Amino acid sequence: xxxxxLFTALAAALTAGLAQANxxxxxxxxxxxxxxxxxxIKPTLAKEGVDLEIKVFTDYVQPxxxxxxxxxxxxxxxxxxxxxxxNEGKGTNLVxxxxxxxxxxxxxxxxxxxxxxxxxxxxxxxxxxxxxSGRALxxxxxxxxxxxxxxxxxxxxxxxxxxxxxxxxxxxxxSALLPRVLDQVDLDMINTNYALEAGLNPAKDALIIEGADSxxxxxxxxxxxxxxxxxxxxxxxxxxxxxxxxxxxxxYSGAVLPAF
Numbered sequence: 001x002x003x004x005x006l007f008t009a010l011a012a013a014l015t016a017g018l019a020q021a022n023x024x025x026x027x028x029x030x031x032x033x034x035x036x037x038x039x040x041i042k043p044t045l046a047k048e049g050v051d052l053e054i055k056v057f058t059d060y061v062q063p064x065x066x067x068x069x070x071x072x073x074x075x076x077x078x079x080x081x082x083x084x085x086x087n088e089g090k091g092t093n094l095v096x097x098x099x100x101x102x103x104x105x106x107x108x109x110x111x112x113x114x115x116x117x118x119x120x121x122x123x124x125x126x127x128x129x130x131x132x133s134g135r136a137l138x139x140x141x142x143x144x145x146x147x148x149x150x151x152x153x154x155x156x157x158x159x160x161x162x163x164x165x166x167x168x169x170x171x172x173x174x175s176a177l178l179p180r181v182l183d184q185v186d187l188d189m190i191n192t193n194y195a196l197e198a199g200l201n202p203a204k205d206a207l208i209i210e211g212a213d214s215x216x217x218x219x220x221x222x223x224x225x226x227x228x229x230x231x232x233x234x235x236x237x238x239x240x241x242x243x244x245x246x247x248x249x250x251x252y253s254g255a256v257l258p259a260f
Contacts, residue, residue: 103192106206
């Protein structure tokens with residue numbers, strides 16, 4: 001009888017171990033605020049049988065490449081325009097699971113205190129990725145600094161500028177590198193996650209910034225084959241919980257806004 005009970009206990013333990021292994025999620029994220037938000041919900045997910053492992057990246061390419069290659073289960077760092085552009089350019093088929101937050105995109109400067117102070121021929125640094133480049137240029141257009149040939153082109157580049165009254169010169173760089181040139185340019189258009197990492201407060205330091213109505217929501221992204229799995233859906237639910245909403249509102253003071 002003792003042997004039977006021992007065998008039953010061992011079998012149950014083995015089954016539980018397998019279930020736990022099956023519910024492990026490895027998710028890519030950029031450091032701020034994505035990885036911080038994921039760290040917040042780890043205990044919640046653990047109680048629901050999901051072991052969340054967070055892989056931190058400082059670029060926007062590898063998180064998608066590795067999810068597509070099934071080296072990672074999901075990622076959390078990007079907007080829908082960026083994802084669409086990536087899928088089209090790389091031939092991938094990654095999909096959104098749920099929208100979590102908005103990071104109002106902004107322009108920063110250590111050389112001028114307002115956009116009106118920008119001189120003729122001023123240098124403006126912008127992201128070199130399609131959707132982020134377009135996002136920066138659309139914001140500059142909204143501020144009246146430039147006019148695009150297609151005023152709604154979300155993938156615009158400097159070649160798509162129709163009117164540039166101040167003869168602004170554009171320096172195109174990888175998004176992660178933009179904070180490093182803040183001292184070298186007149187205006188620096190930086191994604192909020194990188195601005196936060198650089199110690200900037202978008203709500204206070206940005207000379208120009210998107211409003212709360214920004215369409216650039218940051219999504220949890222996965223593959224068609226796993227987006228509806230129980231573990232991914234538990235992650236999606238945790239990311240849009242009242243706990244996360246309160247955390248975002250308190251910690252980031254308007255620099256990051258809940259999208260749910």
